[in-house]
Every structure is written in structure tokens, then in C-alpha cells.
Amino acid sequence: MTGDDATTVVEPVGGHAGGAGEPPLVRATALKVHFPIRSGTPLRGTAGHVRAVDGVDLEVRRGETLGLVGESGCGKSTLGSALLRLVEPTGGTVEFDGADVTSMAKSQLRALRRRMAMIFQDPYASLDPRRTVGDSIAEPLSIHGLYRGRGRRRGRVGELMELVGLSPDHANRYPHEFSGGQRQRVGIARALAGEPDFIVCDEPIASLDVSVQAQVVNLLMRLQRELGLTYLFVSHDLAAVRQVADRVAVMYLGRVVELGPAETVAGSPQHPYTEALVSAVPVPDPQRERERERIVLRGDVPSPAAPPSGCRFRTRCPKVFEPCPDHDPVLQIVGGTTSEGSLAQAAACHLHGVTDQSP
């Protein structure tokens, strides 16, 4: 517990991906995305806001995989989209390689978009069913004016398909002719077409069977090694995130509540929510399942339109105490892992010293 450095802004240092001192590839500062709730009555305007992302500071370092975990409605997918400015932030900034993405004109943004891509959960819904997969993969090439000319473009599509383990001979087939895993490979090939530096993988394996999940996870890891990619891996599946991520950020009700190296966040969680989340993930080992202590949270996640005062997790927290309803905790470094070159773990919890962030 490090109660004294309570109000320090957390800037985890070092790590094997991206050296200490090198600026991050992506940086979000005080990022907010609020969605208006339309009132049922016409012309009555809005009935409040869903605070999907509500004040997030986050860095994605060059070459790393940052896992973003949390449960339905915590804002993790919205955060991923906001980093690419696929949804407009309500407040705060996003920088990509030093350039402020949030204030950029659309034309500038388009040029930058080539360097960022997204892989979606359901490749069937994200591919046009009336287009051949070859055409779908070629679309980003024509948007960005890459590999001009039919022959060159066709050659590039074939290369991309080979890169993700598909036969280039299948470029003229339609999405319905592929299995779920193959369609996800098409989605990955399409994401790679612009030769991006940064890819947001939004639940990329959630709709696949277990044995196919492993194939796609291994493919993503191989591509990262070969192409030097930086990933934000958004997932509700902590076990999968542990397999791929160097660092993990845990979200709850629009906020990052814990951040740190994946193995320490999962191995010795410092936020009571992370602790409950880790304990709830089933382990395929009956012996360990019998011995594990499971923290079963009571109640439901509160509405993100009206989050609780103070700490947002306090209504379900098994360790709630006096300061929780009145003070909104700051993400602070915990566990004495801050020495130069090692990785820091941070949690937003009063158990590590009472803090408050002014609204």
C-alpha cells in the first residue's frame, strides 16, 4: 500500500514493448464519450446521458498489446472506437503518434486512418454479403490509393490472404461460403490492407468456437511479431487477454479501475472489482476449481446514465468503507512496483489511500 503518493498521476514506465521514454503510440487524456438518451416525447430533447466513457487516461505503447477488459456496458468498445475517432469524444483528447486526433479535420484524419484499423467481433456482420471477400479486402486499398491498377491490387489481396492463412484462390468467394474462423481471417486481412501500426481488436474471438479461437489468437500474435503491430485487445474474456496482452486495463462503468502488467493484474489484483472478476473466470481444472475462493458479487451493474457517487463500484464492493460514497478515487500506483525499468500497477481504490478527483 502506498498511501503517501496518493495523488500522483499514474504513468507506468518501462516494459519490453516500447522502451522507457519513448512516447506512446496512442494516448487518451481525460477522454469522455457521452451518448444522449432521447426522451420518449418528440421535441423534448434528451433525458440525460449515458456516460459510456467518463474520464479515461490511457496510453498504448509501441509494439505492445494492451488488453482492455470489463463486462457488458462498461464502455470498453466505445473507448476502442473513440481512440480511432469512430465515435466522437465528448471531452478530452486522443493523440496518435503525437498528433491530436480529436481536433483534426476530416481530410487529415483520413490520411491517418490508414495507420489505424479495427477488427470486429462478428465478421459476418462486418463484411458485405454481396461482395466477394477479395473485393472487401481490396476496398481499403482503393480508399487509400494503394497498389493502383487491377493486377497489382489483385496481387496484394492474394498476399494479404496468404498472410492470414487463406488461399488466394478463394478471393472470388462470398462471405457465406466461409466458416466463422475463416471470415474472421478475412476481417483481419482487411484490417491489414492499409498497413496499419495500430489495430483495435474488438472482441475478435467472442463469437468463435473454442478450437477456432485458439487459431485466431495465434494468428494475431504471429502477425504482431512479423509486422510490429500495436494492439488494443478489447475483450470480456480475461483468460484470452492473459494469453495475448502485455498490459491490461480493467474498466468498470466508464472508468479504468486497474492498470498494469497482465500477469500482475490477473495474479495479484489490487482493485476489489478486478479481484472479483479474476475469481469468477472459470479455470479448466476441477481440482483448482474446488480449491479456489470465488467472490460472488451481489446485485447488478448500476446504470451508466446515473453512476453512483464517489467510487462507482461501491454499491457492489465487498470491501466498501467510509470514504467510498464521498470520494471519487484516482488511479494511483500501488504495490511498490514503480522503480525505474519495472512495470507499474495502478488501481483506483481508497484501500490504497483515499484520493479524490474533482469533477
Next chain:
Amino acid sequence: MTEPVLSVRDLNVGFRTSRGLAHVVNGISYDVQPGETLAIVGESGSGKSVGTLALLGLLPPGVAKVSGSAVFAGEELIGRSEEKLRPIRGAGIGMVFQDPMTSLNPVLTVGRQIVEAVRAHGPMPKAAARARAEELLAEVGIPDPRSRADAFPHQLSGGMRQRVMIAIALAGDPKVLIADEATTALDVTVQAQIIELIGRLQSEHSTGVIWITHDLGVVAGIADHVLVMYAGRCVEEGSVDELFDRPVHPYTRGLLGSMPLVDDPRPARERDPLSTMPGLPPDPVRLPPGCSFYPRCTIRADERCRTEVPPLVPIAGSSDRHRAATFYAPEGV
């Protein structure tokens, strides 16, 4: 061993398609003991759900061809008329499905839907049925059941809706509860709540539970006996410990190896890639002549693998309830 509450023998389900008969379930046998959990594990299309729907006559009659035997409380279910199956659905065997939003009627309050279920199992005055509905909501852990009974499904969270589905399933006080991917659509912390709830209800009522899932992690935590399905066949079964500690069938081993572990202490970059199985399950219209897993199998221990369907036989050195359908006999399992 006590008398099983449900005994299934050589269950086969085929679907008539334009391309011929799709062999979706091929000779499945199992027993469900009171108070025990049987987990049926498999991937999409393995036949794990269809096999249990067939027991309750819930498959479209013109399309599905069901044969074999399923004896529940001394009575044969297969081939029973719709009329004679109805009292068994719910009162004998209850079901909870994956998606409570599509199973609940969106325009009726949850209380009304539970009342309907309660009165379907026997005549009861409205007020008494309403009281019973509130009792059931309390039993499945819904706070303030009196006012929650007046809520519509969309006003409840996913976890709450699944609790309502369980309350409906319990309305008939079933001896067997079939949970078909009942926690798949839920978040892990909510899944933990539902698993805890079903476990508690099971021990209070000595219910036999069939838990159908693709998630081996869930299986490890809840099952007594496990049946692994592949292409409509049982490829391996055994006690939960036997199956996880000494898996024999190459498919079971592949499935276990493909799962990432949350509690492996190594950082991601020091981990080995997950083990994968190449290819896809076979087309149920054209099952391979030998072992259904043969096209994807990396071991292919025996020439017979390609031509003969391996029988489900006990494993040497394990209990006689640990059986696998493979010609491959690994050393020292």
C-alpha cells in the same frame, strides 16, 4: 449407485435436408442421477443441444427423425404423443436456455409469465399462483420480488432475466433441469451468480442437472460426470477429474490444449502458442466412414481410424465409467 432419474440409450437424431439426412446425434447414451450434474460439452454443431431437445419432443416433427430410448421416471419419452409429453415438460424436466430475452414474452410482466407456468402444472387460484410466483422469484434471489413481479423483461438486467427463466423452470418442481448454455450470454461475474444459484437449488431439491456448454472452465467447476461430443457422437466420457486429468481422445486433448489459462503466471510473451486443431467438423450429411475426428486428427494412430468407427470403450487403468471412442491408446495416461 442410486436409480438414475433419466436414462438415455442409443439416441439418434437426423434432420431431413435437401441434400439428404443430416446425422446430428449418433448413438448417445447417458444416465442422470438425482442431485448430480452431467455436463455435455461440445462445439457448435456437435449435437449437444439437439440431443436434449429431442427428449422433450421439441424438434420439428416433419423434419427431425428421432430414434432410441429415453426413460424418465420409468416412462419412455421417445415416440410419445405431444399430449403425453406436455406434463413432463416443466413438471418433470425443466429447461433453461441461453438467451432469456428471446425466451421471455416481451409484452407480459415476468410475474404473469411465472403465474402461467405455475398454473400450467396444476389448477391453482390466481392469488395463490401469484403468491407462488413471488416465492419463486425470492428463491432465485431476486430482491423485492413483489414489485419485480410487475416488471417487464426489458426492465431487468440479463442476469435477472436468467433468474426469471430459472424461476419458470422451477415452477413445476422438475426432477431434471436442463441448462442449455444457460450462462453463455452472461458476464463472468453474473455467470458466477447463476452457477451458485443452480448449485444451491440442485442440492436443496436433489435435482439432476444436465449442463450443456462449450466452456470447459465452467464444466470443471460444476460437473460430476462429463460427456464430450463431436459430430454427434460421444467421443469421451468420465468423471470430471478423470476427464481433465487423464484425457484420452485426441479431440478432448486438443480442446483442453486450446484453452488459454487465466492463472498461468507467465507473461503473454513467454507463453507457448495455444495448441490448435486444423480444419473444421465434418458435414453431418456426409460423415466420414471411420472416426469423425479423423480428418482433423494429428495422431491417426491406427489404419482402422479411417475405415471403422471406434467404439466407446473403458480406458485401461481408469474407472469403468471413463470411456473413449478412439483406437489411440496413449502411454501412461
